[in-house]
Amino acid sequence: MYKTPIIFACLAMFGASVCSADAADRTRKQDVPLYKDASASVESRVEDLISRMTLEEKILQLNQYTLGQNDNINNIGETVSQIPGETGSLIYFGDNAVLRNAMQKRAVEQTRLGIPILFGFDVIHGFRTVYPIPLAQAASWNPELAGQACRVAASEAYSAGVNWTFSPMVDIARDARWGRIAEGYGEDPHLASVFSAATVRAYQGDDLSQENNIAACLKHFVGYGASEAGRDYVPTEISRQTLWDTYLPPFEAGVKAGAATLMSSFNNISGTPGSANHYTMTEVVKNRWNHYGFIVADWNAVMQLVNQGLARDGKDAACLAFNAGLDMDMVDNCYGEHLAALVDEGKVSMERVDDAVRRILRLKFMLGLFEKPYTEELPDSERFMLPESLAAVEALAQESMVLLKNEGNVLPLENKASVALVGPMARNQGDLLGSWYGRGRDSDVISIYDGLSGALAGKTEILYAKGCDFDGNDTTGFAEAVAAASQAEAVLLCLGEKRNWSGENASRSTIALPEIQEELLKAVKRAGKPVVVILSNGRSLDLTRIAPLADAVLEIWQPGVMAGPAVAGIITGKYNPSGRLPVTFPYTTGQIPIYYNHRASGRTGSQGRYQDIPSTPMYEFGYGLSYTDFEYGELELSSDTFRAGDRITASITVKNSGRRDGKETVQWYISDPACSITRPVRELKHFEKKLIPAGEEAVFTFEIDPMRDLSFVDHDGKRFLEPGDYYIMVKDRKYKITLADE
Ligand code: NOJ
Secondary structure (H helix, E strand, O other): OOOOOHHHHHHHHOOHHHHHHHHHHHHHOOOOOHHHOOOOOHHHHHHHHHHHOOHHHHHHHOEEEEEOOOOOOOOOOOOHHHOOOOOOEEEEOOOOOHHHHHHHHHHHHOOOOOOOOEEEEOOOOOOOOOOOOHHHHHHHOOHHHHHHHHHHHHHHHHHOOOOEEOOOEOOOOOOOOOHHHHHOOOOOHHHHHHHHHHHHHHHHOOOOOOOOOOEOEEEEEOOHHHOHHHOOOOOEOOOHHHHHHHHOHHHHHHHHOOOOEEEEOOOEEOOEEHHHOHHHHHHHHHHHOOOOOEEEOOOOOOOHHHHOOOOOOHHHHHHHHHHHOOOEEEOOOHHHHHHHHHHHOOOOOHHHHHHHHHHHHHHHHHOOOOOOOOOOOOOHHHOOOOHHHHHHHHHHHHHHOEEEEEHHHOOOOOOOOEEEEEOOOOOOOHHHHOOOOOOOOHHHOOOHHHHHHHHHOOOOEEEEEOOOOOOOOOOOOHHHHHHHHHHOOEEEEEEEOOHHHOOOOOOOOOOEOOHHHHHHHHHHHOOOOOEEEEEEOOOOOEOOOOHHHOOEEEEOOOOOOOHHHHHHHHHHOOOOOOOOOOOOEOOOHHHOOOOOOOEOOOOOOOOOOOOOOOOOOOEOOOOOEOOOOEEEEEEEEOOOEEOOOOOEEEEEEEEEOOOOOEEEEEEEEEEOOOOOOOOEOOEEEEEEEEEEOOOOEEEEEEEEOHHHHOOEEOOOOOEEOOOEEEEEEEOOEEEEEEEOOO
16 A cells, blocks of 8 residues: 655665756756755765755754653653754654744744754654554554554544654563553564554555655664563673564564664563664664665664763763664763764764764755645544544554453353443543554543443343452442342453553563452452453553453453544444454463474473473463354465475465354464474464455465565574475464475
8 A cells, every 4th residue: 555665765876966966957946955946865965965065963963852841750851941942853742833933933934054853752642633552453464554543643643743753662572561562463473563663654655755654663672572571671681592582573563664764672582772772773774675764763862872881971972873873872972972072082984974964964955845734723622532443543552452261151241231340441432542652542442331332222231230350358339349240141250451551661560461450350240140341551561360260361462542432332243353462362471482483392292391380371372262163175276395485375264164254363383393493383474364254265365485485584683494394374274395416
C-alpha cells in the first residue's frame, strides 16, 4: 500500500551534476538563496545551507529540547523562553498547534537563516485516538490494520504540528518483567520486522512532504529489550551473534522501509553503551545500511554515559557519543555545551559535524518544512476521534484480543438473561489506555461496562460489582461481587494491570497479578456459575492460579479508546477472536527468559528440566483460540530438493469446519537441524491471516526464497546459506527439504 520514499532510493544519484544544474539556475534567481528554492534538489539545498552556517548554528541544529507541558514523569520539561530559535528540534507536548506555531515563527522569521524547527513527540499507539499497545498490535498478526491505526495517529499528530514520532519501538523482548515489553512487538524477530516495516510505511506514507505524513523513529537502538532481570536502564549482555540474529533484524527492516530516524538506546551493550557505540550506529546503520537520516539520543542518554562508567564528564560523553555516530542530543545539552570546544581542540572533525547537520537538514527539507513551516490550527472536532478513526482502531483492538481458554464453549455468551460484571477493570477507563497514551484522555475510553451495556441492551441484565481494587488487601467488596455472581447466569470477571505497571521505568519482579485479584476469582467461582476472565495488561502474565479456575480466559491487553465495543463484540460473538500470542506466557516468573525460538539443548527428555515446575510454557508463542475450527490439509511443496537460486512454493489448504466465519493466521516456521552456527529450534519466516467463511476453504502459500528464508547470519552480519536438510513447519506438520551442493 505504501511505497518506500522515492527520495531514499534517489539520494545516491544526487551529485555534482545536479548541483551544477542548480547552480546555473541560481544565476537567474540571485536574490533567493538556493536553499530557499523549493524547485532545487534536496541535496543541493542541504549543501547550500550548510555552506552558509556558522559552527554555532550547526551545533544548535544537533540539539533537541522540550516545548510545552510534560506529562511523562520520567522527563522534566523546560520553559519556552530558554529556547533559541536556531534549535534543531523540540519535543512538543501540546495537542494543538498554537504554541508550536509561535515557536516556529521565532525560528523561521527571527533567526539569520530561518531554519524551521523539527517537532517530535512520543506518538506510540495513537495521539488522541489511542489504540492497542504495540504488543497487542503484534497479537493481531495483521500489520495492515496496525498500519491503518498508525495513519490515524499520524494525521492527528500532524494536526497538532508534530512532524516526527518516536515510534515504532522494535526492541525484541523476552522478559515480561521488563515494563517496556508493552511498547514493542514481542519476542520474535520476524514478526517484529514485519510490524516495523508496516508501521514505518504507514507513518511516513509515500512522500514525507505530503499532509498527514510524519517521520518515524526506530528505537531503541539496540538491544534495550535484553535488560538484565527485566530491570529498566540496566546493562545488557548481548553477543555479536545474538545482536545480528535477534536484535538487529527489526531495525534493518525498518531502515529498508525508509525510516527517517533511529533513537540510540540507554543500555550498555556488553561494555559499549548503545549511545556511544560506533559499531552499531556508524558501521552498521550508516555504512552498511546506507541510512539517509539521523540518529537521535534517548532522553539524557549522552550525559548518562558518565553514570555508565564510559565517560569522565559531559564533554567526554559528547565526544564519545558524537564520534560514535549519534547525531542529535536529546535534552541534556551536552552537544550544546561542548561540541564547539571539541572541534576547536581537534577531537571532533568538521566533517563529522557537517555529516550530522546534513542528515538533520535533509529530513527537514524532505518534510517540506521550509515551504510549509506552520500548522493549520483546526478545531478538535475536525481532527480527533473521527468516526472512521474509531472504526479503524476498534478493528485493530478486536483482532488483537487472544482467547486463551474456552472450556465447553462458554463463549460467546448467548441467550443469557443476566451476567455479573465484576472486577477492578470492569468500569475502569484510564488503565485500558496503557502506557505512553500520547494526548489521550481517560474519558475518551469506552469501558467494558459501557461496551457491554450497549451490546446487551434489552437482552441481558448486567449486575455490576467492583469486588476489589487492583492491589491492596481490602476484601470488603467481595460479598457484593459474590452476590452478583450468584444471581447471574454467568460471570465476566475483569482483572489486570494498571497502566503504570508497564511502560518505561515500570518493571515488576513478578508477572503474576496481585493476590487480591486471584482471591476475588476464587470467591466468585464459589457461586458455581461459568466464569469468563477478561485480562487487561501490558505484558505476558503468570496465569497458573487463574486459568484453571476460569471457564474462559480472554486476553485483551490494553486496547485503547474502543476497548468496550471490541470486548463486547467478542463476548457476544459479533467478533470471532483471531489474535495469537506474540510472546510466550510462562507458568511462573521463574521460567523467564522463556521464548519459542531458543537454541536446542545437548540433552533431551527429562534432562535439564526444572524439578518443581514444567519446563514448557503455559501458552506458547503463536497460540490463540477461535470460536470456529480450522482443519489443516496436507502441505504441498513444489519441490523437496532445490538449489540456492531456486524458488520453492509451499502451500496448505485450511478448512473452516465450524459454523462461524473466522480469521486464521497460518504461521510458517523453518528449522535447520545442523548448521555451522547453531540456530533456534524453530524460526518464524512467514505468516498470513485470512478470513475463511464457515464451511469454506482457503489456500495459504509461502514462496520460499532460500537466501532470504533459509539462510542465517553470522556474528558480523554476513548472510550465508549452507547445503543440507531444512524443515518447513506449519502447525504440527513438518516437511524436509534439501539444498543440494552446487
Ligand atoms: C525516553 C524513552 O526511553 C523514549 O522511548 C522516549 O521516546 C523518550 N524518552 C522521549 O520521550
